[in-house]
Amino acid sequence: MKIIAARIIVTxxxxxxxxxxxxxxxGVHGIGDATLNGRELSVVSYLQDHVAPCLIGRDPRCIEDxxxxxxxxxxxxxxxxxxxxxxxxxVALWDIKAKMANMPxxxxxxxRSRDGVLVYGHANGADLGETVEAVGxxxxxxxxxxxxxxxxxxxxxxxxxxxxxxxxxxADAALPTETVWDTRKYLNFAPSLFERLRETYGFGVELxxxxxxxLTPIEAGQLGKAVEPHRLFWLEDVTPxxxxxxxxxxxxxxxxxxxxxxxxxxxWDCKDxxxxxxxxxxxxxxxxxxxxxxLRRIADFAALHQVRTGxxxxxxxxxxxxxxxxxxxxxxxNFGIQEYMRHxxxxxxxxPHDYVFGDGxxxxxxxxxxxxxxxxxLAAKYPYKPxxxxxxRLEDGTMWNW
Ligand code: EZ4
Ligand code: CO
Numbered sequence: 001m002k003i004i005a006a007r008i009i010v011t012x013x014x015x016x017x018x019x020x021x022x023x024x025x026x027g028v029h030g031i032g033d034a035t036l037n038g039r040e041l042s043v044v045s046y047l048q049d050h051v052a053p054c055l056i057g058r059d060p061r062c063i064e065d066x067x068x069x070x071x072x073x074x075x076x077x078x079x080x081x082x083x084x085x086x087x088x089x090x091v092a093l094w095d096i097k098a099k100m101a102n103m104p105x106x107x108x109x110x111x112r113s114r115d116g117v118l119v120y121g122h123a124n125g126a127d128l129g130e131t132v133e134a135v136g137x138x139x140x141x142x143x144x145x146x147x148x149x150x151x152x153x154x155x156x157x158x159x160x161x162x163x164x165x166x167x168x169x170x171a172d173a174a175l176p177t178e179t180v181w182d183t184r185k186y187l188n189f190a191p192s193l194f195e196r197l198r199e200t201y202g203f204g205v206e207l208x209x210x211x212x213x214x215l216t217p218i219e220a221g222q223l224g225k226a227v228e229p230h231r232l233f234w235l236e237d238v239t240p241x242x243x244x245x246x247x248x249x250x251x252x253x254x255x256x257x258x259x260x261x262x263x264x265x266x267x268w269d270c271k272d273x274x275x276x277x278x279x280x281x282x283x284x285x286x287x288x289x290x291x292x293x294x295l296r297r298i299a300d301f302a303a304l305h306q307v308r309t310g311x312x313x314x315x316x317x318x319x320x321x322x323x324x325x326x327x328x329x330x331x332x333x334n335f336g337i338q339e340y341m342r343h344x345x346x347x348x349x350x351x352p353h354d355y356v357f358g359d360g361x362x363x364x365x366x367x368x369x370x371x372x373x374x375x376x377x378l379a380a381k382y383p384y385k386p387x388x389x390x391x392x393r394l395e396d397g398t399m400w401n402w
Contacts, residue, residue, distance in 0.1 A: 006052040011379035014344030017318040020088035030095030032088035037316035038389045046085045063093045067293045083265035083290045090291025099369040105327035116361030117329040119340035120145035124161045144360035145206035154185045159212045177390040194230035206233040213401040217249040224254025234259040247278035262312035281310035287321040308336030319351035323372035326364045
């Protein structure tokens with residue numbers, strides 16, 4: 001069996017997506033996602049110019065060998081561009097293998113461990129009252145877990161606040177939007193949001209919150225301690241994690257569970273976080289961390305330390321990643337939760353898929369493969385549109401972490 005074509009499809013049905021389609025001499029094809037929000041075309045070039053030529057003629061059944069060939073063989077290891085390109089190839093090859101085996105991907109991975117995949121939705125509002133109402137709407141839709149992000153008094157354009165839709169689309173402009181951040185205003189406000197949410201909805205719903213890298217470790221410790229009475233499911237990305245040791249300080253000061261990892265691209269980014277049990281949930285994704293092949297290694301290592309999965313699942317992860325992630329989540333023994341930000345209708349139409357939401361969970365179908373395809377004719381109607389993530393500065397103009 002041989003790979004005869006590897007094509008890269010760029011489309012913007014509501015937002016940009018980069019998709020790899022691998023075709024074989026046996027007529028079976030596989031699809032992988034390679035979207036890197038705000039840096040899409042660098043992955044297109046990496047795949048088109050440097051990976052696709054090396055794939056032609058290879059046996060698509062040798063997933064592990066191709067993974068090692070692309071990782072070790074590039075000499076330049078790791079990094080978001082390289083690892084997304086590898087992920088796209090890997091997911092497309094797992095899709096092909098599962099189709100050849102006539103099995104849904106979760107079956108090939110080891111079979112079903114649960115009936116459905118617990119997901120959390122994104123509730124947000126311009127102020128505390130609106131956010132509390134938005135959380136109520138998610139509960140009414142059947143969600144058992146809800147992430148709450150709110151506008152903050154005195155801060156324009158807080159992270160995670162959308163425009164009344166079911167999702168928040170941060171890549172919003174042809175050049176990065178400038179936002180202004182103030183830690184004091186945020187810390188003065190954030191605990192009151194969760195206090196009000198518990199007063200309003202009680203403790204029967206899981207509540208989550210994304211700090212989006214804005215705090216220092218000691219500030220993160222303060223926030224974690226302040227929200228302890230409200231029993232959050234997790235606080236996410238409380239501080240940047242390039243220095244994994246930074247989490248030791250946070251951990252010493254709070255029992256609020258911690259999640260991190262949406263921007264990690266290999267196990268090396270989280271090895272110490274996991275081994276030292278500084279975190280409770282690892283948020284690495286199929287698309288971000290080298291595909292199913294590598295994510296499985298991270299999850300198995302995490303399981304040794306009672307760290308569970310909590311994969312990133314914002315709108316910049318295409319339905320292809322969501323499909324593959326749901327198969328992974330259906331199998332992985334140490335599953336925690338899956339983020340689920342709904343895609344726009346145009347996105348769903350370009351990527352036909354068989355996963356469905358019901359009763360707070362997502363359910364994969366039994367289509368052989370990962371269950372997601374691409375309608376190329378429809379995709380061609382949505383040309384690439386430059387879109388950047390915002391940047392953040394402090395009030396005095398200092399660059400900060402968005
Ligand atoms: O800002 O995916 O938890 N979710 C997030 C996302 C990220 C975007 C960046 O592309 O932090 O909203
Ligand atoms: Co996040």
